Amino acid sequence: MARTEQQSNDRFQGRWFWRYASPAAFYPVAGRIEKIGWFLAITLAIIGLYIGFFRAPTDAQQGEVYRVIYIHVPAAWMAMIIYLAMAFWSATGLVLGTRLSFMMSHALAPTGAIMAVIALWTGALWGRPTWGTYWVWDARLTSTLILFFLYVGYMALAASFDDKKKGDRASALIALVGAVNVPIIYFSVNWWNTLHQGSSVRPGSSSMASIMLTAMLIMTFAFWAYCVAAAMHRLRTQIIERESGAQWVKELVK
């Protein structure tokens, strides 16, 4: 009797995914991930900006303004990656019915929207001296603007339901349908004739000077760590909100 109990307990613990799908179990894990994220974001940003501004040379064609690349490209990449992550957690939530998956998706959305804004803003300021215009309705820029509106639509829909479960499911549909836009953004420079330049970085071959590329990739990891930390912080806040009736949350605020 005691043995079978032990065995079933082992089996249950072995399924780590299900164990951490519980908000109460994931709360402390999210806290640790958040701390690591802040640390990595700050450290990598210092290194990346140092290389980008004090080691990388002036660009032969563009002069100094190219240094916007160290935040423009990471922000644009994160805006796309976060949307895909949101679609993934939304799909997981719809299929498995796990509450934490929907919360993960909600926690990512505001940071993703900020990344889209930063990509558009820095792109505009970079475009003005290099193309002669802040904005043009070309495929890359337009599809990135649509990405921003998808984030806003997702958040608005999630917040518009009094019943949180309905809000979770409705917004998850926007996340899934909108995910089609991400490959459109990525391949837009190949599919259409755009004012935006083609990819400088492709798996296997890149056309950038290696020191510039190094700085940009380090900044990308810094952005990545920042986004993870911000999302984990938001996730923990959401867990507190949604589980505020639970005993363990009450213990937390004592």
Next chain:
Amino acid sequence: MIWESWSAFWAMGGRGFFVWGSYGALLIAILAELIVLRGARKKALESVDEFPR
């Protein structure tokens, strides 16, 4: 040091407005997000306090 002086650094070859306008916007966005995150956490914890035990 690739810059002749700090003023050359801040001038960014005459493109300072565009470079610092980009980095400044990022800084403002990050600070705003951090403030909102902290405010939301505080509000959530307060609402737990009010919850009947």
